[in-house]
Amino acid sequence: MKPSPRPACLIFVYAFGLGLFACADPVPEQEPVKKDYIRKIEGVDEPLSPEEIQKGEVLIAYSDCYTCHQKDKRSKGPAFESIAARYPANKGYVSLLALKIIQGGSGAWGHPVMTPHPTLTEDDAKLMATYILSLKTGN
Numbered sequence: 001m002k003p004s005p006r007p008a009c010l011i012f013v014y015a016f017g018l019g020l021f022a023c024a025d026p027v028p029e030q031e032p033v034k035k036d037y038i039r040k041i042e043g044v045d046e047p048l049s050p051e052e053i054q055k056g057e058v059l060i061a062y063s064d065c066y067t068c069h070q071k072d073k074r075s076k077g078p079a080f081e082s083i084a085a086r087y088p089a090n091k092g093y094v095s096l097l098a099l100k101i102i103q104g105g106s107g108a109w110g111h112p113v114m115t116p117h118p119t120l121t122e123d124d125a126k127l128m129a130t131y132i133l134s135l136k137t138g139n
C-alpha cells in the first residue's frame with residue numbers, strides 16, 4: 001500500500017530542517033579555564049618615553065584606577081606590575097591596553113570586570129598604559 005503524505009511527516013521534515021539550521025551554527029566549546037595568573041606574552045620591549053611615563057602616572061593618579069588597582073598588589077584588579085610583567089612594552093600593546101582601559105572588560109585576569117572609561121581620550125589612555133608597562137621589574 002502506498003503511504004500518503006501525513007501531516008506528521010511534514011512536521012518531522014520541518015523540525016529536522018530547523019534542527020539542521022540550528023546545527024549549522026554550533027555553540028563554541030567552552031574550554032576548561034586553567035591558566036597561570038601571569039601568562040607572559042612574548043614580544044619585543046621598546047624603550048618608553050620617560051615624559052609619557054610621567055604623564056601617564058599623573059593621569060592615573062587623577063582617575064579612578066587606584067580604587068581597583070595597586071602598583072604591586074592584586075586588589076579588585078591585577079597589580080599594575082603584574083600587567084607590566086605580562087605584556088611586552090611596545091606601541092602595539094600600549095594601544096591594546098589603552099583600548100581595554102576605555103572599553104573595560106573581563107576575562108584576561110579571571111572573572112572580575114573592569115568598568116569602561118568612555119570619557120578618556122585614546123591619547124590619555126595610551127599614556128596610562130605606557131606608565132603601567134614601564135613598571136616591569138628591572139626597568
Ligand code: HEC
Nearest residue numbers: 063064065068077097106107108109110112113114115128
Ligand atoms: C572597577 C574596578 C576597576 C577600575 C576603576 C579600573 N580597573 Fe583596570 N582592571 C580591573 C579589573 C577587574 C581588571 C582585569 C580585567 C580582566 O580580567 O580582563 C583590570 C585590568 C586592567 C588592565 C589590564 C587589561 C588586560 O587586558 O590585561 C589595565 C591596563 C588596566 N586595568 C588599567 C586601568 C586603568 C588605567 C584604570 C583607570 C583609568 C583602571 N584600570 C580602572 C578593574 C578596574
